[in-house]
Amino acid sequence: xxxxxxxxxxxxxxxxxxxxxxxxxxxxxxxxxxxxxxxxxxxxxxxxxxxxxxxxxxxxxxxxxxxxxxxxxxxxxxxxxxxxxxxxxxxxxxxxxxxxxxxxxxxxxxxxxxxxxxxxxxxxxxxxxxxxxxxxxxxxxxxxxxxxxxxxxxxxxxxxxxxxxxxxxxxxxxxxxxxxxxxxxxxxxxxxxxxxxxxxxxxxxxxxxxxxxxxxxxxxxxxxxxxxxxxxxxxxxxxxxxxxxxxxxxxxxxxxxxxxxxxxxxxxxxxxxxxxxxxxxxxxxxxxxxxxxxxxxxxxxxxxxxxxxxxxxxxxxxxxxxxxxxxxxxxxxxxxxxxxxxxxxxxxxxxxxxxxxxxxxxxxxxxxxxxxxxxxxxxxxxxxxxxxxxxxxxxxxxxxxxxxxxxxxxxxxxxxxxxxxxxxxxxx
Numbered sequence: 386x387x388x389x390x391x392x393x394x395x396x397x398x399x400x401x402x403x404x405x406x407x408x409x410x411x412x413x414x415x416x417x418x419x420x421x422x423x424x425x426x427x428x429x430x431x432x433x434x435x436x437x438x439x440x441x442x443x444x445x446x447x448x449x450x451x452x453x454x455x456x457x458x459x460x461x462x463x464x465x466x467x468x469x470x471x472x473x474x475x476x477x478x479x480x481x482x483x484x485x486x487x488x489x490x491x492x493x494x495x496x497x498x499x500x501x502x503x504x505x506x507x508x509x510x511x512x513x514x515x516x517x518x519x520x521x522x523x524x525x526x527x528x529x530x531x532x533x534x535x536x537x538x539x540x541x542x543x544x545x546x547x548x549x550x551x552x553x554x555x556x557x558x559x560x561x562x563x564x565x566x567x568x569x570x571x572x573x574x575x576x577x578x579x580x581x582x583x584x585x586x587x588x589x590x591x592x593x594x595x596x597x598x599x600x601x602x603x604x605x606x607x608x609x610x611x612x613x614x615x616x617x618x619x620x621x622x623x624x625x626x627x628x629x630x631x632x633x634x635x636x637x638x639x640x641x642x643x644x645x646x647x648x649x650x651x652x653x654x655x656x657x658x659x660x661x662x663x664x665x666x667x668x669x670x671x672x673x674x675x676x677x678x679x680x681x682x683x684x685x686x687x688x689x690x691x692x693x694x695x696x697x698x699x700x701x702x703x704x705x706x707x708x709x710x711x712x713x714x715x716x717x718x719x720x721x722x723x724x725x726x727x728x729x730x731x732x733x734x735x736x737x738x739x740x741x742x743x744x745x746x747x748x749x750x751x752x753x754x755x756x757x758x759x760x761x762x763x764x765x766x767x768x769x770x771x772x773x774x775x776x777x778x779x780x781x782x783x784x785x786x787x788x789x790x791x792x793x794x795x796x797x798x799x800x801x802x803x804x805x806x807x808x809x810x811x812x813x
Contacts, residue, residue: 412454412789415503415551416745420603421653421705423748427793431752431764433806435781439794440478441802445470448500449492449785450551451745452798453511458525459796460511461803462500464489469499469515471523476792478805482527487534490517496743496758496785497547503786505554507576512559516548520561522579531579535561535572543567549599549649555611555626558582564598564617564648571602571615571629585629589618595639597647603654607632607678614678616661617648621676635676636685638663643670650745651702653710654678655724658690660710662698667715667741671697675727691727696720702745704753706767713746713755719765719772733772735763749790756784760799780804 416422446464453460457476464470469489473481489499504513510522510530518536523529542548543565553560558573564587572584589596598617604626605614611626623633638661639646650662657679664672675691677684701713709730712720717735722728740759747754751768752775760780766773786798793811797804 410454410792411456412791413508414453414505414553415451415601415787416651416702417789419705422702422745422787423704423706424790425707425750427750427790428808429749429752429790429793429795430806430808430811431775432778433762434778435760437806439805439807439811441804442474442478442480443802444798445472445483447492447498447800448798449496449498450500450798451503451786452789452796452803453504453506454789454791454796455506455508455525457792459803460504460506461798462502462504462513462515464491464499469517469519471504471511471513471521471527473527474803478803484523484527484529486515486519486521486532487517489515492516492547494546496783499547501547501549502551505552507554510576512552512554512576514548514550514552514561520552520559520574520579522559522576530577533574533579535563539563539570540567544597544599545594545647546599549601551601553602553604553613555604555613558626560602560604560613560626562587562598562602562615562617564596564600566594566596569596569598569618571613571624573626573629583629585624585631587615587618587622589620589636591619592639592642592644592646594645594647595619595643599647599649600651603652605654605678608681614652614654614659616652621652621659621661621678623678633678633681634683634685635688636683637689638672638674649700650698653703653705655705655708655710658724660703660724662703662712664694664697664699666697666699671695671714673697673712673722673727675724693727696722696729700741700743704746704748706748711746711748711753711767713742715741717742717755717757717763719753719755721767721770731770731772735765735774736777743785745787747788747790747795749788749795754788754795756788756797758783758785760784762788762797
C-alpha cells in the first residue's frame with residue numbers, strides 16, 4: 386500500500402511558479418499559494434459586517450467566483466450588462482479596468498452564475514473561464530492576449546447545474562477539465578498563444594449524475610515530474626502535464642452504485658495522501674476517503690487507506706492546516722481530522738440556521754472564515770487544536786465566493802459588492 390522509495394515531499398503544488406507562490410501576500414488562484422485554502426502568515430480581523438469594513442466596491446452583476454490578488458491588485462470575474470467580464474481593482478477599491486467578452490450564460494442554481502469559475506494568474510496575465518465557454522488570457526493592463534470558446538469548439542456541457550471547474554496553470558499551459566454526461570476531457574492551452582497543446586478523453590461509466598464534475602484539477606509533482614490530479618466520475622486520475630497521458634488512477638468510490646452523486650468538493654493533499662469528499666453529505670449520506678497517491682497505473686485495489694461514512698462535505702472544499710484537514714460541512718459542522726488515519730481530532734459547529742454553506746472556507750493565521758450562503762460570515766479561532774467561535778458577521782447580501790487574505794486584509798466577494806475588511810491596526 387505504500388511505496389517507500391517515493392518521498393513524502395512528492396506532492397508539491399506548482400501554483401503559478403515558485404517566484405509568486407512563495408509570496409503569500411499574493412493569492413494567485415482560488416485556493417491560494419499552497420493550493421489548500423490556508424496561510425499561516427498575517428493578522429486578520431475577527432469582527433466586521435455590512436457597515437464596518439475598510440472599503441467596498443460595487444460590482445456590475447452577480448458572479449460567484451473567488452477573487453485573486455497579485456501585487457496589490459484584485460482581479461475577479463462578473464457579468465457587465467449581459468456579457469462576461471474580468472475586472473481589476475486597486476488595493477483601495479478603485480476600479481482600474483474591466484474587459485468584456487461575449488454574451489453571458491447566466492446560472493440556473495440560486496447560488497450560480499455565468500462567472501462561477503475563479504480566475505488565476507502566473508504574474509503576467511489573468512486567465513479566466515465562463516459558463517458561456519469563453520476561455521481567455523487578459524494582460525495585466527486589461528488588454529486581451531487571446532480568447533477562445535470551448536462550447537463552440539467542443540459542444541455544450543450537460544451539467545445539471547452551473548459550471549464550477551476553474552482553470553489552473555502548469556509551467557507552460559492553461560488547463561481545463563470538463564466532466565459531464567457526454568464526452569469528458571482534460572485539455573491544455575498554450576499560455577502565450579491560446580493554441581491547444583493537447584486534449585485527452587476522460588470517460589467513465591457511472592450511475593446517473595455521478596459523472597458530473599465541478600471540481601478543479603490540482604497541479605502536483607508525481608514521481609519527480611509536474612502532473613495533474615483530477616477528481617470526478619468516481620475516479621481520481623493523475624496525468625502528465627506535458628501531454629495529458631494517464632499515469633495513475635484509482636476508483637471504487639461508489640461500490641453500491643448510488644445515483645445523483647456529483648463530485649463538487651475539490652480534493653486536498655497532505656504529503657502523499659489525498660482526501661476525497663464524496664457521497665451526499667447534504668442528504669445525510671457522507672463519504673470521506675483517504676487515498677495514497679503513490680505508484681503508477683491502476684491502484685484501486687491497493688491505495689485506499691481509510692474510509693468514513695459518518696462525516697463528509699458536499700459543496701465546501703476542505704482546508705489543510707498545520708498538517709491536519711479541516712472540513713466545513715454543509716450545515717456548519719466543523720471537523721478536524723488526521724489525514725493519515727481519518728480519525729477525528731476535534732469537532733464543533735457554527736450556530737445553526739436555515740441557510741447552507743456553499744463557499745469554501747479559509748484559514749488565515751489561526752482564524753477560520755466560513756461564509757454561509759445568506760451572507761453571514763462566521764469567524765472562529767482554531768489555534769492549539771481548539772475551536773472557539775469569535776463572531777458572526779452579517780454582510781447583508783449572499784456570499785458564495787471564498788474569502789481571500791492579503792496583507793492583513795480579507796477580501797469578501799458578495800453578490801453586489803467586493804468588501805475589504807481589516808483590523809483597526811491595519812486601517813491606520
